[in-house]
Structures are given as structure tokens and as C-alpha cells.
Amino acid sequence: MPEKNIAVIGGGPKAAALCAKADCLNRFGDNKIRIEIFEKAQIGAAWNGRNGYTDGEQRLCTPAERDLGFPYVDGIEPGVSALMKQEYSWDAFQMTEPALQDNYSTWVSRGRKSPIHREFANYLDYAVKTAGITPIIGEVTSVEWADGRWKVNYTETASGDAYDVEGFDGIVFTGPGPAQGKVPKAGKLVHVGSDRLYNGEDFWDNLSRVRAQLSRGSRKVLIVGGGGTTAAIAAWFIRSNNGHHSIAMINNSATLFTRTVNFFESVMFDNENAWLALSFADRRKFTDRLNRGVVWENITDILTDAKDLVLVPGRANQVSLAPGKAKRLVVEYGNELGLSHKHEADIVVDATGFDGWWFERLLPAALQGQMQAETRLGLEEGMKSDLSFDLPGWPKIHAPMHSQIVAPGYMSLMALGGMADAILRNYR
Ligand SMILES: Cc1cc2nc3c(=O)[nH]c(=O)nc-3n(C[C@H](O)[C@H](O)[C@H](O)COP(=O)(O)OP(=O)(O)OC[C@H]3O[C@@H](n4cnc5c(N)ncnc54)[C@H](O)[C@@H]3O)c2cc1C
Incomplete structure (x- = not known):
């Protein structure tokens, strides 16, 4: 039976959405997708309050309904979005997890608030476990090209020992990267x-x-x-x-710009045709104003x-x-x-930002050279619809955090289901 292997670096919402979608897709047809997650700490590490970025008590800014399957469109296979809703939605998690402070009906009665980061991390962990995936807990140190496939080298977090896994058709780098305080320090x-x-x-x-x-x-x-x-x-x-x-x-x-729930802004995250009708400059203006x-x-x-x-x-x-x-x-x-x-x-x-290109140093030297020959703007503007960079001769590198030209919502939590479709469609 044909199987495609994808390595996801980082066990956050993007990894959880990809695992969930691959599990649902795998129940249709013969083509199977296998996801391997490499995560240096735990699933949801950037959200649970134990690894920086948050104390875990902050509330998510995006609505809870924009969960791992949103926008629940059957982008690849009819019937998949219904399965996603039933097994991987925020609602499904609340109905399944008895340890939650709020069950589904209490959450509705309280006004369907967004989860706090710690609860969101638990939701991500639930999704990865439901998909039957055990992440590799280790820090990825480099990736190599071996016989037309990716090989991932990592240091196991518990032992400090070095290992590798080979045979990946594609690789997905996630996460905003480490903080990059830009103010020079004396x-x-x-x-x-x-x-x-x-x-x-x-x-x-x-x-x-x-x-x-x-x-x-x-x-x-x-x-x-x-x-x-x-x-x-x-x-x-x-x-x-x-x-x-x-x-x-x-x-x-000039000011702190505020994002509110506004139909005309929100609908743009789910309207591909309207998005593609905009110039690159106008797309950037939108994402800079509404995401960053x-x-x-x-x-x-x-x-x-x-x-x-x-x-x-x-x-x-x-x-x-x-x-x-x-x-x-x-x-x-x-x-x-x-x-x-x-x-x-x-x-x-x-708090001046994060290094979104953090993964570049993990790539083979020849590929780093090829990427550096282009501007970063050029790499983003050349990104393909499957969220991979246009790098002829190399197996695929997907980088959803740089997908702001392809779609407005695939970098963030706004359309995780759409992001997963965009990447996985290529492997069916
Ligand atoms: C505190 C915070 C709150 C945010 N809130 C929102 C929000 O409410 N709504 C919204 O739309 N966007 C929000 N964003 C922005 C953006 O949506 C997220 O940064 C992004 O979606 C993160 O998801 P992710 O899956 O890409 O990565 P993350 O969840 O950041 O996961 C990356 C993971 O990679 C691991 N890792 C890093 N390096 C390595 C390595 N070398 N090897 C193995 N593992 C590694 C880390 O431990 C981490 O767990 C927020 C960002 C932050 C930092």
C-alpha cells in the first residue's frame, strides 16, 4: 500500500492539525500518510506555561471554534470535515475529557470563551494521542538529503544521545522561533x-x-x-x-492596532478566491495589519x-x-x-520579535546557500500552494509560518484545517 512519510518539527497546533487530518484522510482510499513529530519538550510546549512564550494562563485570542479542523471544508476528500468535527474539534475534546474544569454545556453557558493557553496545550495533546501518534522527544539539530528523501538528526531530550530517522518525503517546520530581541545591548x-x-x-x-x-x-x-x-x-x-x-x-x-471580531476581516481568512485576487503588496498589508x-x-x-x-x-x-x-x-x-x-x-x-527563519541553520549547507541567493521576501512570494518553498532539486520543505502570501490564516491559528489540507493534498 503506498505510504508517504512527513516529518513535522515542533509539536504545536500545526503538528496536531496535521496529525488529525492525516488520521481522517487515512480512513479513505489506499494512499496513507504517516506523520512523525519531533518535539524537544512536550506536545503544546509553547502553550503550557512551562517553556516560555506564556505563563499558560493567558487566554487564546482566536475564538475556540477556530480549532484544529476549521474551516471544515472538504478540501481533499468528501466526508473528512465531518469526521474532523466529530473526533478532533474543540467540542469533541470537551465532551471526551472528564478532567476538564468545564464540560461542553458549561462552556456554552459561560459564553463560549476561548481556552486559556494551558487548556489549549491539553487539547493539542489529546489530538495527537487520538491520532495514535507518539512524538519523538528530542531537539532536531540538522536535516540531510539522503537518496532523495529527508533524514532528520536529533538529540534525544531525556538521554542527550544523538539519533536519526530517514525516509521522509517532506518536512514541515513550525513555530515562531526563538525570541529575537532586536535592541542592541551595551x-x-x-x-x-x-x-x-x-x-x-x-x-x-x-x-x-x-x-x-x-x-x-x-x-x-x-x-x-x-x-x-x-x-x-x-x-x-x-x-x-x-x-x-x-x-x-x-x-x-503610531499606535497599538486592535483586532476585533469583524465579519469583513474574518471572512477574508476563509475566502480563497477573494484572497488570490489581491496583489502581493495588498496581501502583506492585510496580514501585517491583522496577524502581526x-x-x-x-x-x-x-x-x-x-x-x-x-x-x-x-x-x-x-x-x-x-x-x-x-x-x-x-x-x-x-x-x-x-x-x-x-x-x-x-x-x-x-519584546521586539521572534526569529521566524530559525530552521535555516538546520538545513544542508548547499540548500542554505540556495536559499540565501534569494531574498526572504522572494522565498515567501515564490511559495507554492502546498506551503513549500520553490527549491528545485530538493525534497519538499513546508514552512506554514511563511505562508502569508498563499493565504492569510495558515501562519496562525485562524485556519489550521485549511493549512493541513494545503500541505497534505500533495501527498495523496
Ligand atoms: C504566546 C503566543 C500566543 C499566541 N496566540 C495566538 C492566538 O491566540 N491566535 C493566533 O492566531 N495566533 C497566536 N499566536 C501566533 C501563532 O499562531 C503561533 O505562534 C503559531 O501558530 C504557533 O504554532 P506552531 O504549531 O507553528 O508552533 P508552536 O506551538 O510554537 O510549536 C513549536 C514547537 O517547536 C518546538 N521546537 C523548537 N525548536 C525545535 C527543534 N529544534 N527540535 C524539536 N522541536 C523544536 C518547541 O518546543 C515548540 O513546542 C501566538 C503566539 C504566541 C508565541
Whole structure:
């Protein structure tokens, strides 16, 4: 029986959606798809609050109904979306898991709120287990091309030993990548005082230290950035505020843009024809405005009520220790008027972004060279409808986090079912 093997690097929502869809597709016809997940920590690691990115208590911004099967269109095989709804939807998870705080009817009575990140991680774990997949727990260190197929090299997390698995027809890289604090740090800060400087990933790993710093009299908090991570961190400070600290956000765009549930915006995530009728520039404008650098309404509401929160327009150029003040940091920032300012703070979070191209260093040198010969914009604009880069001569590399030209919702949680169809269609 023909079987296609796909390696998914990272055990998050994209991996869970691919496992669920492959399981449902495999019940129709003779062609089978086998998914292998390589995950360095646990399924849902970036959501459970134990591995950075979140404390697990934040609420998902997207509605719960935009779950692993959304938008429930039979993109490949008639009958698959009904099966997905029955076995892999958020509703199915709630009806199946007796340990949940809310069962299905209580969730409806409470207004069908989005899950908190920790619950979402449990949902992902449920889906992977339901699909009968046991992830390989290890950190992928490189991938190689062996006889026209991918070979994945990894270090097993428990033992630290190196292993490999070969024979993959395609590989899917997921995840936003590690935090990439873009603000230059003055040399001394690397050694001294950096316990007061965090980024969008490690901030959440250090909440007890941050709480201790606040309780020992740290009064001024400064967050650099203007997207969802900045807003979530600001909201955490506001929730833990005992009325004693002030928060400033330095941001180089005019404001914090808010995302609300708006039919004309939301429907674009599910309307392929309307999307394909737009120019590349207009597609980017849409995704930048609605996916990146945007704060969902539930977070904006928290920020709006805060008394000691200010938005400072400017571009941060450097963070260093404040001269003569052992525990203070100073951020220098400028603006288009050519003016330069300094802002002192007790705690600084550099929430300026993540390295979405983190997987490039895992690829064979020849392929890295081929990719670097193109601009990153060019790679994204040349992406095929199966979310793979156009790299003649190489087996497929799918990178849904870079699919903003192909579709607006395949990078995020907006259309995980559509994302899975786009990739798996190629293997049937
Ligand atoms: C805190 C947070 C909240 C977000 N909230 C929303 C939201 O509400 N709605 C929305 O639409 N979008 C949201 N996003 C943005 C975006 O949707 C997600 O980043 C993206 O969908 C993540 O899903 P994923 O499956 O690609 O990867 P992730 O869930 O990030 O999973 C990647 C996994 O890869 C693993 N990993 C990393 N390197 C390796 C390696 N070398 N080997 C093996 N494993 C590795 C990590 O441990 C991690 O578990 C959020 C992003 C973050 C960071």
C-alpha cells in the first residue's frame, strides 16, 4: 500500500492539525500518510506555561471554534470535515475529557470563551494521542538529503544521545522561533544587571523573579515593542499590579492596532478566491495589519483601563546599565525628528520579535546557500500552494509560518484545517 512519510518539527497546533487530518484522510482510499513529530519538550510546549512564550494562563485570542479542523471544508476528500468535527474539534475534546474544569454545556453557558493557553496545550495533546501518534522527544539539530528523501538528526531530550530517522518525503517546520530581541545591548549588560532584562520568550520563565523584583520596590517597567507579545506582557503587569508600578511601551508605529471580531476581516481568512485576487503588496498589508503587530480586543480592554500605562513613540537604539545606579537600566530611543531620548526603568522587556527563519541553520549547507541567493521576501512570494518553498532539486520543505502570501490564516491559528489540507493534498 503506498505510504508517504512527513516529518513535522515542533509539536504545536500545526503538528496536531496535521496529525488529525492525516488520521481522517487515512480512513479513505489506499494512499496513507504517516506523520512523525519531533518535539524537544512536550506536545503544546509553547502553550503550557512551562517553556516560555506564556505563563499558560493567558487566554487564546482566536475564538475556540477556530480549532484544529476549521474551516471544515472538504478540501481533499468528501466526508473528512465531518469526521474532523466529530473526533478532533474543540467540542469533541470537551465532551471526551472528564478532567476538564468545564464540560461542553458549561462552556456554552459561560459564553463560549476561548481556552486559556494551558487548556489549549491539553487539547493539542489529546489530538495527537487520538491520532495514535507518539512524538519523538528530542531537539532536531540538522536535516540531510539522503537518496532523495529527508533524514532528520536529533538529540534525544531525556538521554542527550544523538539519533536519526530517514525516509521522509517532506518536512514541515513550525513555530515562531526563538525570541529575537532586536535592541542592541551595551557590552557590560551581558555580565551585570541582565537579570532585569528579559525578552518575549524568557520573561514567562522568570515570573517569580519578576514578582520578587516588583515586591522589592521596582517601580518602573519598560517594554519595547508594539505587537501581541508586548501587549500580553503589559497585561500581565497590569493584572499583577498592586498600584505601585508604572509601565511604558516604546513602539515605533503610531499606535497599538486592535483586532476585533469583524465579519469583513474574518471572512477574508476563509475566502480563497477573494484572497488570490489581491496583489502581493495588498496581501502583506492585510496580514501585517491583522496577524502581526496587532493586539486583540480582549487585551486592549485590559490596557485601556490601566492608569499608569503610557505608549512612547520611538525606536529603541540601545539598552544599558544606568550610570551610577546599580539596578537601573536605561533605554535610548530616537524618532523621525532626529531627537534622541533616554528612558530609565527597573525592569526592561525587549519584546521586539521572534526569529521566524530559525530552521535555516538546520538545513544542508548547499540548500542554505540556495536559499540565501534569494531574498526572504522572494522565498515567501515564490511559495507554492502546498506551503513549500520553490527549491528545485530538493525534497519538499513546508514552512506554514511563511505562508502569508498563499493565504492569510495558515501562519496562525485562524485556519489550521485549511493549512493541513494545503500541505497534505500533495501527498495523496
Ligand atoms: C504566546 C503566543 C500566543 C499566541 N496566540 C495566538 C492566538 O491566540 N491566535 C493566533 O492566531 N495566533 C497566536 N499566536 C501566533 C501563532 O499562531 C503561533 O505562534 C503559531 O501558530 C504557533 O504554532 P506552531 O504549531 O507553528 O508552533 P508552536 O506551538 O510554537 O510549536 C513549536 C514547537 O517547536 C518546538 N521546537 C523548537 N525548536 C525545535 C527543534 N529544534 N527540535 C524539536 N522541536 C523544536 C518547541 O518546543 C515548540 O513546542 C501566538 C503566539 C504566541 C508565541
